[in-house]
Amino acid sequence: MGAKLVSQRSRIIWALIILAGFGLSGCGNGSLIYHADYGRYSRSTAQYAARDGEMPLAVYGNPVRDQVAGIAEAVADGLYGTHVDYSTEFVPTETPGREGYRTVIVFGKTTQNEICSLPRTGDYATGSPTPVSGAFCLGDEVLSYVSGRTPKIDSADDPDLTQQVRAMGRDLFPYRNPRFDDDDSAASLNLP
Numbered sequence: 001m002g003a004k005l006v007s008q009r010s011r012i013i014w015a016l017i018i019l020a021g022f023g024l025s026g027c028g029n030g031s032l033i034y035h036a037d038y039g040r041y042s043r044s045t046a047q048y049a050a051r052d053g054e055m056p057l058a059v060y061g062n063p064v065r066d067q068v069a070g071i072a073e074a075v076a077d078g079l080y081g082t083h084v085d086y087s088t089e090f091v092p093t094e095t096p097g098r099e100g101y102r103t104v105i106v107f108g109k110t111t112q113n114e115i116c117s118l119p120r121t122g123d124y125a126t127g128s129p130t131p132v133s134g135a136f137c138l139g140d141e142v143l144s145y146v147s148g149r150t151p152k153i154d155s156a157d158d159p160d161l162t163q164q165v166r167a168m169g170r171d172l173f174p175y176r177n178p179r180f181d182d183d184d185s186a187a188s189l190n191l192p
Helices: 002-025 043-049 071-079 159-172
Strands: 032-037 054-060 089-092 101-107 131-138 141-149
Touching (some): 032 159, 071 159, 101 159, 141 159
Parallel strands (some): 054 101
Antiparallel strands (some): 032 141, 101 131
8 A cells, every 4th residue: 555655646746747847838938048158257347347337238130020220229228237236227339338348139140259259240130039149248258148049029129028138137247156256255255
């Protein structure tokens, strides 16, 4: 009788796991971030780059097939509140800011090695779903990087675009570098 009870419990547990999996699979909007790298990132560098309250933002490509206007502004609005200094405004521009710091978002194919040095024109996306990448750059150097895939985006006002960009921003500008403690964190100062 004991083996029968264990077997029945196992089936119930597996059934619950499967049902939970089906339930969670419907929660997403199709956006996906599948890679992040924080090799040269630190919170103090991100704060220094935006010390005047603004972060230059370059947006390449377009996840909306028939709408060109408003994409860079929609990306900037979606990124608001994701920087470690939450009130930082992301300002769409093609030129890097003071000392070369900027955030780059690319709709279309690119690599981590080339994202910070992309030309203004290229083979970028003109519709979605599409690959999407983002980087916090210092000149041509990647400080943090994320990549993923957008769902189908219908307009610059699409909540799925905002959700994708917010997720990318949170991953580009974490409070702590997951690979190591920032030199300005309480952990590295041995504070309680």
